[in-house]
Amino acid sequence: MDDRLAKRLVPDGLWEIVAPLLPAPKRRRQGGGLRPVDDRAVFTAIVYVLTSGCAWRHLPAEFGVSTPTAHRRFQAWTRAGVWRRLHVAVLDQLGAAGEVDWSRVVADGAVVRAKRGGALTGRNPVDRGKKGSKIHVLADRTGLPLAVAISAANTHDSLALEPLVQAIPAIRSRRGRRRRRPDKLHADKGYDFPHLRAMLRQRRITPRIARRGIEPSDKLGRHRWIIESCIAWLFGRRRLTIRYERYPHLFLGLAAALICYNRLTK
Template identity: 60%
Template sequence: MGSGRWGWVVPDGLWEIARPLLPPARMRPQGGGVADIDDETVFAAIIYVLVSGCAWRALPPCFEASKSTVHRRFLIWSRAGVWGRLHQKVLELLDGQNLVDLSRAVLDCAHVRVKKGGEPAGPSPVDRGKPGSKIHVLSDANGLSLRVGLSAANTHEIKTWLGKHPRFHVHFTPTGSSWINQVERWFGLLTDKLIRRGVHTPVKALKDDIRAWIDSWKENPRPFTWTKPADEILKSLADYLTKVTPPFTKSPKGT
């Protein structure tokens, strides 16, 4: 983490980037009143709440600020657009250090229930039509958050986003093609072609054979590739579902 008084919660350099983005404090025209808590302390308290996920009322006393003060300042800074501009500044800094990887992008969302409705909220397709919202996150190849948005729960975020960004193209990724599945497939080959076919009485002989197998694979690595196109895979899945799904029949009247 960072250094200084709040270095245990605020990363190095983040406060220096955020300070010039904060709106000036409003002065009481009649003067007097209680001295405001300094912005750096409030900023650290807000970061603590956002990172830890604790409730505002559970703010630790070490910040020496009431939850009302911290939450009020959070709302003022939010309305002033501080967090969006801070995010943009951090991204520009990371991009200048070649730490943003745009070779791939990942777009995902999470549904949250909005009991009192409001804007933006809509009928949630995953919560029996109850009012809800979607939190959308677009990240780079390393998982770095690029954009965060909020919309009604019934928004088709993928189609909408792709419509606004035509330079991005969708690639069909079959289930089971993640890197962990590739690792499992490699161990399956090792088991089928070496372990099950051989006889290894001492453990040392088994270890030696496995090491020899690994060395041989490294000399001529063969990546796993999908040979079926997406349409053929989807057709096979549809045929399978047709076979395993029982036909719908109407029940006799009176039963």
């Protein structure tokens, strides 16, 4: 494989963060067998599948990783929680550099088609009832994804807000203790429910939610670009635009971590 492509997909700085998070390979009791494929080569192949949107079976041979090996190790690392820990590790570095803006966060969701069905899918009300999933995102003021989640396409946005807020990790700060509480939360009328406002105030987060029948949806205006940009960055990883996996959460955490790492390099 072209070394320049590999370094572009997985720079040395990213690999330094990823490598300590990967579980050690299991040793065979009887010994022998082939030497395990290098973890970095496998991780690079996984990032290629995520960014290009190709099927596992179309993984180029130049990566030096077979399709079964890449897919098997991807599933094992997913079960081990590697992507979530990678996302938090990158956010920690951003937080320590003062790059996480806690002054406000914005929440929203977007629906994708689920080709093979599976867990957390449902009839998509805006796609003729075809099966789909909804990706929920909570981003800071600059568009960094702080928390991501997935649900069935027919899940109301409001049901995802509290889990998203609870999923914000405790992130390092430039000075002082770790932080996980934003000052304000902006959202559209789909989140306008008294119990959600009460939940936010209980956590000392000021709700800035458009009120149904009182305020127009476009009042979110100058803050909506934040979440729209974040969702666009996620869907720039083409594997997320259509869900092919029967199991949820597979690529979403990795995509969020890569977006945060791109910000870290800038």
